[in-house]
Amino acid sequence: MAKTNVLFAASECVPFIKTGGLADVAGSLPKYFDRRKYDVRVILPKYECLKGLDKAELQEVTRFVTGFNFREQVVILEEAVLNGIHFYFIGNDFYFSGAWPYTDMRDDIEKFAFFSKMVLSVLPQLSWKPDILHCHDWQTGLIPVYLNDSFQGDLFFHHMKTVFTIHNLKFQGTYDIKTVMEKTGLSSYYFTPDKLEAWSNGNLLKGGLVYSDRITTVSETYAKEIMTPFYGEGLDGLLRAEQNKLSGIVNGIDTDFYNPKTDPDIPVRFSVSNAIEKKAENKKLLQKKLGLSEDPDAMMIGIVSRLTDQKGFDLVECVMNEICNQKVQLVVLGTGTSRYENLFRYFASLYPDRVSAQIFYSEPLSHEIYAACDAFLMPSLFEPCGLSQLMSLRYGTLPIVRETGGLKDTVEPFNEFTKTGTGFSFANYNAHEMLSVIRYAVSVYQERRDDWNEMVIRAMEKDFSWKASARKYQAIYDELMADKKREETPADI
Ligand code: ADP
Ligand code: GLC
Numbered sequence: 366m367a368k369t370n371v372l373f374a375a376s377e378c379v380p381f382i383k384t385g386g387l388a389d390v391a392g393s394l395p396k397y398f399d400r401r402k403y404d405v406r407v408i409l410p411k412y413e414c415l416k417g418l419d420k421a422e423l424q425e426v427t428r429f430v431t432g433f434n435f436r437e438q439v440v441i442l443e444e445a446v447l448n449g450i451h452f453y454f455i456g457n458d459f460y461f462s463g464a465w466p467y468t469d470m471r472d473d474i475e476k477f478a479f480f481s482k483m484v485l486s487v488l489p490q491l492s493w494k495p496d497i498l499h500c501h502d503w504q505t506g507l508i509p510v511y512l513n514d515s516f517q518g519d520l521f522f523h524h525m526k527t528v529f530t531i532h533n534l535k536f537q538g539t540y541d542i543k544t545v546m547e548k549t550g551l552s553s554y555y556f557t558p559d560k561l562e563a564w565s566n567g568n569l570l571k572g573g574l575v576y577s578d579r580i581t582t583v584s585e586t587y588a589k590e591i592m593t594p595f596y597g598e599g600l601d602g603l604l605r606a607e608q609n610k611l612s613g614i615v616n617g618i619d620t621d622f623y624n625p626k627t628d629p630d631i632p633v634r635f636s637v638s639n640a641i642e643k644k645a646e647n648k649k650l651l652q653k654k655l656g657l658s659e660d661p662d663a664m665m666i667g668i669v670s671r672l673t674d675q676k677g678f679d680l681v682e683c684v685m686n687e688i689c690n691q692k693v694q695l696v697v698l699g700t701g702t703s704r705y706e707n708l709f710r711y712f713a714s715l716y717p718d719r720v721s722a723q724i725f726y727s728e729p730l731s732h733e734i735y736a737a738c739d740a741f742l743m744p745s746l747f748e749p750c751g752l753s754q755l756m757s758l759r760y761g762t763l764p765i766v767r768e769t770g771g772l773k774d775t776v777e778p779f780n781e782f783t784k785t786g787t788g789f790s791f792a793n794y795n796a797h798e799m800l801s802v803i804r805y806a807v808s809v810y811q812e813r814r815d816d817w818n819e820m821v822i823r824a825m826e827k828d829f830s831w832k833a834s835a836r837k838y839q840a841i842y843d844e845l846m847a848d849k850k851r852e853e854t855p856a857d858i
Contacts, residue, residue, distance in 0.1 A: 372495035376504035393619035397831035411454035421445030481507035503538035506573030529577035538569030583750035584771035588613025617831035630732035647737035667738035672701030677744035683796035
C-alpha cells in the first residue's frame with residue numbers, strides 16, 4: 366500500500382534551531398508516526414544560525430533563481446537524513462542570514478512569505494511528493510493561501526491537502542494591509558474579513574486558518590479556550606465558525622532525549638527505582654554549582670521559561686517576597702522581558718542562598734534543573750500545551766501550574782484523600798491563590814514526605830511520549846486522504 370506522505374513546514378525545529386516548544390514538536394513528532402504507513406518529512410529555512418548540521422550530511426537537491434518582491438533571489442534546497450527522518454532546508458542569504466531566526470514583524474512577514482512560497486516552489490523538484498502539507502504557526506500560514514492562489518494553475522498541486530497547527534494564537538503575523546500586500550505579493554482579493562483581514566490588518570495566521578483543510582491545536586483544553594473571547598486573541602469568532610475542522614491534540618515529548626536514565630547532561634542519572642536518592646544528589650550538586658545553600662530540606666522550585674507575560678510572572682512578582690520567605694529555593698533559567706529578568710536578578714541579589722537567576726539560554730542547564738528540582742512552577746496566563754511541565758514530570762519534578770490549556774490536561778492535582786495526582790494546580794489568575802498552592806506544596810514536601818515521594822514515582826511513570834498523539838494526527842491524515850481519493854475519482858454520472 367502506498368504511504369501517506371506528509372511535509373511539516375516550520376520556522377524552527379530541533380536539533381537545528383530552537384527558541385521554544387514549537388521546535389521540540391517539529392523535530393520530535395515526525396519520529397513517532399507509523400513509518401510503514403506514513404512518511405513524514407520536515408522543511409525549514411536554512412538560517413545562518415542553524416546548529417547541529419555537522420550531525421547531518423547535507424546534500425544539495427536543487428538550486429534556482431527566482432523573483433520575490435522585485436528582487437532576484439538564489440534559492441538552494443538541501444536535504445539531510447537524521448534518525449531516519451528527512452529534513453529539507455531552504456537556503457537564501459538575503460532572508461536567512463543573521464544570528465537569530467526572527468527580526469521584527471515587518472521583516473519577518475516578508476521572510477516567511479518568501480519561505481512559504483519557496484516551500485511550494487521546490488516541491489515539483491523533489492523525487493518525493495507530499496499528499497499533505499502540515500503547517501505550524503503563523504510563519505507558515507501563507508502556504509495554504511499560496512496553494513489556493515498562484516499554484517492552482519499547476520496540476521501537480523491539485524488535491525494537495527493542508528493541516529494548520531496553532532502552537533500559540535497570540536502570535537499571528539499581522540501588519541497593516543498595505544504592507545502585508547506588498548510583502549506577500551497577494552492581491553487585494555485576499556484582504557477581506559472572510560480571508561486574511563482581521564481587525565483592519567493583514568493577518569498571516571488567519572490565512573492558515575481560513576485556507577487549510579483542518580486546524581489543530583496542541584491540547585484539548587486550549588482548543589476549547591480559543592473559541593472564547595478571553596483566549597481567542599480576536600479570532601474566537603472565526604474559530605467558533607470553523608469548529609468542525611478544529612481539534613486539540615496534546616503534545617508529547619521525545620522520551621529518548623528527555624530520559625533521566627541516559628541523559629548525558631545530568632550529573633547523576635536515575636530511574637523510577639532510585640529516583641528519590643539520585644534526585645537528592647542532583648539537587649546537592651546544583652546547589653553547589655549555583656552557590657545556593659546546600660540544604661537538602663529546602664524545597665527547590667525550578668523555572669525554565671521564556672520570561673514573558675504569557676507565563677504568569679506578574680503573579681510571581683506580586684508575591685515573590687512571600688515565596689522566598691518559606692523553606693524553598695528558586696532556580697530560574699530564562700530570558701525575556703527585562704521586567705522579569707530584573708525581577709529574578711534582584712531577588713537573587715537579595716537572597717543569594719535561596720534564589721538563583723540564570724538569565725540566558727542553556728539546554729544542558731535546563732536538563733540539570735528538571736533533574737534536580739523538587740517542584741516546577743508554571744503559573745501561565747494561557748498555555749497552549751506547555752512542554753516544560755512534561756519534562757519536569759518525566760524527571761520526577763512536580764509541577765505547580767495554573768489550570769489552563771495543556772497544563773490542565775497534563776498535570777493531575779494532588780488529592781490527599783485518594784493519594785492520587787502528579788502535581789499541584791490552581792484555577793484563577795490570582796497571585797494569592799498561586800501562593801496558597803505553593804504553600805500547600807511546601808507543606809506536603811516538608812510534612813508528608815512519603816506522599817510526596819509516591820507522587821514523584823507516579824509522575825515519572827506517566828506516559829508523555831508522542832505515541833497516542835501521533836495516532837490522532839494519523840487519523841486526521843487518513844480522513845484527508847479519503848477526501849483526496851474521493852476528489853480524484855470522477856463521480857459516476
Ligand atoms: P513555549 O514554547 O511557550 O516557550 P514550552 O513549555 O512549550 O513553552 O516549551 C519551552 C521549551 O523551551 C522547553 O523545551 C524548555 O525547556 C525550553 N526553554 C525555555 N527557556 C529556556 C532556557 N532559557 N534555556 C533552555 N531551555 C529553555
Ligand atoms: C507554543 C506554546 C506552548 C506549546 C508549544 C509547542 O510555544 O506557547 O504552550 O507547548 O508552542 O506546541
